[in-house]
Amino acid sequence: MKDQRYSGLISLRETKSPASEAYRMIRTNLEYTGVDKAHKVLLFTSPRMKDGKTTTISNLAVILASAGEKVLLIDCDLRKPRIHKIFEIANEVGLTNIIARQQSVENAKNKFSELDSLDLITSGVLPPMPTEILSSAKMGAILNDLREEYDYILLDTPPILSVADAAALSRHVDGVIIVSALDKTTHDEIRVSKRSLDKVDAKILGVILTFAENNKRGYYYNYYYDYE
Numbered sequence: 001m002k003d004q005r006y007s008g009l010i011s012l013r014e015t016k017s018p019a020s021e022a023y024r025m026i027r028t029n030l031e032y033t034g035v036d037k038a039h040k041v042l043l044f045t046s047p048r049m050k051d052g053k054t055t056t057i058s059n060l061a062v063i064l065a066s067a068g069e070k071v072l073l074i075d076c077d078l079r080k081p082r083i084h085k086i087f088e089i090a091n092e093v094g095l096t097n098i099i100a101r102q103q104s105v106e107n108a109k110n111k112f113s114e115l116d117s118l119d120l121i122t123s124g125v126l127p128p129m130p131t132e133i134l135s136s137a138k139m140g141a142i143l144n145d146l147r148e149e150y151d152y153i154l155l156d157t158p159p160i161l162s163v164a165d166a167a168a169l170s171r172h173v174d175g176v177i178i179v180s181a182l183d184k185t186t187h188d189e190i191r192v193s194k195r196s197l198d199k200v201d202a203k204i205l206g207v208i209l210t211f212a213e214n215n216k217r218g219y220y221y222n223y224y225y226d227y228e
Contacts, residue, residue, distance in 0.1 A: 008086040011059040011066070012114060023056075023063040026208060033205050039174040041143055041153045042205070043076075045166035045197075046179040047189040048159045052210035053179040054082045057156045065118035069151040072109075074121045076155045076169060078130035081123035083156060087112060094124025099138050105146070119150075130158075135168035143172050160193045170202035182209045 006012050011020045033039055046053040054077070061073040074095060075083035084091035089110050097103040098121075105121075112118040127133055134157075146153055155173065157166040170176055176197055180190055190207065197204055 005088065006086075006114075008055055009059060009062055011062040015066075020059075020063070023059050024067075026060055027063050027067065029206070033175070039205065040147055040151065041155070041173045041175075043155045043157055043166060043170055043173040043176045043202075044179055045157045045160045045176065045193070046181075047161050047185050047193045049080075049162070051159070051179050051181040051185055053159075054086065054156055056179050056208055056210060057154050058083065058086045061118055061152075061154050062115065064152050064154075065112075065115040068117065070117045070149070072119045072121065072146060072150045072153045074153065074155050075123040076134055076157045076165070078123050078127055078133065078165070079158050079163065081126075083120060084122040087120055089120065089122065091122040091124065094122035096124035096127050096133065098124070098142060099133050099136060100127060105142060131164050131168050134165050135171070139169070140172040160196050161189060167196055167200045167202065170197060170200055174203065175205040176202045177205050177208060179208045179210060181211045184211065 010017060011023050014020060030039065030042075044053055044057045057073065061071050065071045073083060075081045076095065077083075078096060081091065081094075084094075087110075093103060093108050095108065098105055098108050108121050108124070110120040110122065112120055133139065143153065155169065157169060160166045160178075166176070178190065178193055178197075194204060
């Protein structure tokens, strides 16, 4: 693998780095949240843009797949998708093609070349009404069908304070995780994000804090903790 590839996937490029270890800690915490009830379909959102959400979910998908879990990562950001850029794959056929254009799920899947147990579904063509697509009964049916095939299904969604997409999709998932940039996103923004999700009875599993610098090693950590 060439050094310039997958620049956003530190969990793939530097498996022994402190950042990769932090992602493994998040994986462990996710396992514990599912002791009583399996949390298989997980939605990731953030209060605002540039909180590190897509980077976090992408690296977590790699960590889970590297541990032997069968993982599907779906780009549900139908406004500014980035999963295809991080994993360096085409975005010609994706989620919108499945829902709006009647293409098969299998045709939309991309097998990540570096990990056999990681599949990807990109956003596809950007639609005029993303919220309606994500909240549709067909979206729920697709996720229900995929549950039998994967250990984890991770959904990357737009920031909760910008649009209603994440809230609309949350009714189809087992849990929601908020990704927030430490010292950049305010406590008020996190609280408002939580209230927006509470209004639709979303189950918030926790918060991942990004850009928390470890001064001794100069790396950026991601921390996970229960919200409740």
